[in-house]
Amino acid sequence: MKTAKDIFLKPVSRIKGGVLVKDNKTTFDSVPKSLSVSRVVIPLLQHCTKPASAIVAVGDKVKKGQLIGDAGDATARIHASVSGTVTDISVRKIAPKEKAVCVTIESDGNDEWLETIAPPTVTDAESLIDAVFNAGLAGMGGAGFPTHIKLRSVYEAKAKTLIINSIECEPYITVDYRACIDFGDDIIRCIEALIKHIGFERVLIAEEDKKEKGDEQALIERIEKSEYKDIIKIVRLKPKYATGAEKMLIKALLGISLPEGKLPSDASCMVMNTSTAAAFGNYLLTGRPLVSRCITVAGSAIKEPANIIAPLGALISDIIDFVGGFEAKPYKLIIGGPMMGHAVDSTDYPVTKTTNGILAFAEKMARVKTETSCIRCGKCAEVCPMRIVPTDIYKAATDYGKPDINELVALNAQACILCSCCAYICPAGIPLVKGLDIGKRLVAKAKAKGAGNNGKCKESCDI
Amino acid sequence: MENAKNPAISEDKSANSVQDNNKDNLSELKLTVSPHIKSSLTTKGVMLDVIIALIPTLAAGAWIQGPRAFLIAFTGVLSSVLAEYLYNRFMKKPNTIGDLSAAVTGMLIALNMPVTIPLWMVVVGSVFAIVIVKQLFGGLGRNFANPALTARIFMLLSFPAAMNNFVMPFQWKSSSEIVTTATPLYTLYEAFKSGSPDSFLTAAKDFPSLTSLFLGQMQGTIGEISALALLLGFIYLLYRGVIRLSIPVSFVGTVAVVMLIAGKGSLNFVAGQILSGGLLLGAIFMATDYTTSPMSIKGKIIFGIGCGLITCFIRLFGSLHEGVSYAILIMNIFSPFIDRLTRPRPFGQTKKGGKAHAKA
Structure with a gap:
């Protein structure tokens, strides 16, 4: 050595x-195990740019790895993650506040790859x-x-x-x-x-x-x-x-x-x-395109935490069943990690290319710190890797009734990377990330208006 | 990433029943913003740490000045907590006494009193601190001045005689009459005026020795006398990460430097200035109050230096011999401006506010 x-x-x-x-x-130590599912719901938006458009139709037979969503160079291509029949192409909720066109494929159980691969x-x-x-x-x-x-x-x-x-x-x-x-x-x-x-x-x-x-x-x-x-x-x-x-x-x-x-x-x-x-x-x-990914399923409400390899579009419910279901009643279900992931309200959402974790917390872990007033301890600013002042941005974005854009720009709200360090440390339990997210979007919107949209993240900036 | 073997999912009944269970199970799912885990740090915990850090100081005060110190502390804490409770109740606001900040205020008020203070005055001071200085400005986190400190100033102006009625160390234990002497700060003031501080202090018989000053065997309020006890609390707060070195060190350091010049190099004079009066109590427990001091380290240092300079000016040239409270109160007013001036430079940006060129 x-x-x-x-x-x-x-x-x-x-x-x-x-x-x-x-x-x-x-x-x-959990070596990822593959699971196969009877049905996948593949969103045509699994990346942060424009959604792809479906190039298959309901009733089509598809093979694993077959291109089903494409919209040119600005998007990431979407492939079928199982072999089977397309049964539905419609707009579905893919997260509590996000909708996208999804292609539903009923698996034929053969899991056959496309021959031309x-x-x-x-x-x-x-x-x-x-x-x-x-x-x-x-x-x-x-x-x-x-x-x-x-x-x-x-x-x-x-x-x-x-x-x-x-x-x-x-x-x-x-x-x-x-x-x-x-x-x-x-x-x-x-x-x-x-x-x-x-x-x-x-x-x-x-x-x-x-x-x-x-x-x-x-x-x-x-x-x-x-x-x-x-x-x-x-x-x-x-x-x-x-x-x-x-x-x-x-x-x-x-x-x-x-x-x-x-x-x-x-x-x-x-x-x-x-x-x-x-x-x-x-x-x-x-030559096999990205049709499945490794996901960590863990948290205090999961019976047997494990790493699994799931076809893209597999539903969270199928994945949780695969690892033995819930051990305790889940009070919080998170897609992604506990620091930056998003809480979801149902297990009916599909996993995508960006889903690296599915976490379920039982009551104790899901308990939220009671929110009290900011005591200006400065810990949020101390832990901020981007060296901005989260509490001031939170106030400027939420406290004044009307958000103060100039103040947000002066405070460099747009520099926030939403890492959640500030809200993690905050002794007053203030949901700083909410304010930072609003502040960041407001500044981005104001800048886009002021200097012509640079085309970045147009879709995500809906306010 | 693809794995060739795909064990089919078992479709027996147990799997289905699990799924049915899940449907009922999911009714409680909460949608909250990230992060989904939080540190164990709470406002209550921070306040509790401050109370713990104040215990040695209270104990030392009671040891030197008599157990009445405990009664005063009890009165201060009880009246502060009650004042906050009743105010919230009366104004139909959520009850906030659970965050323990009122208890800290009550404790600090008590430690800023001479041990002879009538209890009703402690109650008046506590109500003033909680209702006027804290709650009327919106409660914890919104007051611009430190409540305990402002109450002390209010009481100094309202009850000057009672607030300056100090006892000699261990007078409570002795049956015979002890002659009250001049306070150390008065002697230091005279020493400065005399023009040769060092020889004046050596000649002054009633000026406490360095050890007495450090241990707290002198006149003063309950909490300000024992430097040793205050330093113990300081170390605890540093260890727990509640406060940083910046304010106490820049505050006391500034006083030390100015007094070294004013005392013409007399180390006795400097030590006397640091160890007597409310400097350590103020620098460790009052000036470091989160709400009324700046957030950034740079801001904290400016704040501490400001406090130190004003303290020195009042002590050396003012009609009062003690200036710590006034110094901190004045700097409290500057805090928001200092915060504005000392905002941290965002990651990667250069001094002029422009973007750093990133070419390697």
Whole structure:
């Protein structure tokens, strides 16, 4: 193991802010199991840009991996995740406050892949970006930004560094952790292709420094075998919540602080989620597009917390049944992690490319701190990784009856990354994230009006 | 990511019954905004920490000045909590005594009184602090001045004789009459006026030794005398992360520097200024009040330096010999402006307010 040491690099800079959260990651040892379902409801919007449009019709027979949603270059392609018959194409609720066109497919139980599936021929940057597009990739860490768009801008900006984000600082979630163990081969294949065709000069795999992490020997050995082993490094960071946020990660690994509005390509780098990398590595080998993903199912109300691989569009209810159902009456059901995930009111929602966790909390865990007045302790500002003052923004966005846009701009409300550190620490139990979200959107809207819409996040800004 | 083997889900009856159960189960699902887990930190917990941190000070006060200190503390806490309860009740507002902030105020008022104070005055002070200074401004978090401190100033102006009726250390234990001497702060004032503080202090027979000053064997209010007890509370608050070093250190540090100059290098003079009077009590427990002090570290340092300078000016040139309360009250007024001036620079932005160039 004398060479293994050279693989590890130290972070170059410390991050201010953030919080120490009990990580509750009980599913480290759970090797993801696949589940198959009788029916999938596949939303045509699983990424953060425009929704795709359906290119199949009700009654059509589809095979697994068949393209069913497409709307050109601005979206991520959507593929059938089971083989069977399309029974419904209609607008459905995919989250408590979100609707999208969904394609419902009744499975024929055969789980047959489309016959024409073949590994892509990648010869240059263009064909690589095409391959990413055909794989239907969107950031699987939670942002859901179509990967081919990101890759193209990075290629044009001639970025030098590729960062594989395996930090996963959200408690409970162990998806990326498992990916490093179970799909190391796919991850490195993806990295090799990106080095070869996009021209990255250095690859940093960032992960949390956890004692439990002894078993990625396979990943390390795979790196050793790679023709690019000299430029692929692993950086382990001290566990602290919000380290995995893109800007924080770039600061820790490269020492560059990207202000609000700047992209990783401005720091000559690209940040890619581990699961996304693994999915692309798999596509390069097999030609199978992204039709399923690993999800951590956990929380105090879940009987047997586990990692599972679910077809996209599988309903939460099916997944919870697969892990043995509820152990206690759930008082909160969360899609994503407990810090940034969204609470949902039913198990009828489908999982998407960005669903990394399904958490169910029993009564005790779901209890909310009673909200009292702000005592101006300043803890929210202390833990804010973006160095803004959440309590002031919350007041400007909610307290005055009419939100004060100028004040929100002066307070840099738009810099908020919604990491929830402030509301986590707040002793008064104030739902700061609500105010920050409103403030952020108001500023974005005001800026779009003032300086012409730059086209970013048009859909999400509905106020 | 794809896995070739797909074990089919069991479709036996147990699976179905689980699903039926789920439907009933889901009636209680709450939709709340993220995060879905919270730290164990609460306002009540913070206040409780402050109360715990004040216990050594109260104990030292009672040891040196007599057990009546406990009675005063009890009266202060009870009347403050009751005042808040009755005010909320009368104004039909939610009951807020559970956050323990009224108890902290009552405790601080008591510690700012001489041990001889008539109890009814303590009640008047507590009601003034809670109703006028705190609740009328909207309650916890909305008052611009520290309630306990403003009550102390109000009482100093209303009952000057009772508020300055100090006892000698351990007078309560002794049966014989003890001659009351000048307070240490008065001696220090005379020392400054004399032009040669160091020789004046050495000559002053009734000026307490450094050890006495540190342990609290001197005249003063219940809570201000024992530097040792106050420092114990300070360490506890630091350890619990309730307060930071910034305000106490910049406050006391400024006083030390100014007094070193004013005392012409006399270390006795500096130590006397720091250890006597309400400086440590004020710097550790009153100036650090969250609501009435700035939020950022830079702001806190400016606040502390301001408090220190005003304290020195009042002590050296004013008609009063003690200025800590007034200094903090004046800086309380500046707090919102200091906050505005010292907003943290957002992540990645450069000094001029422009965006940092990010090219590596």
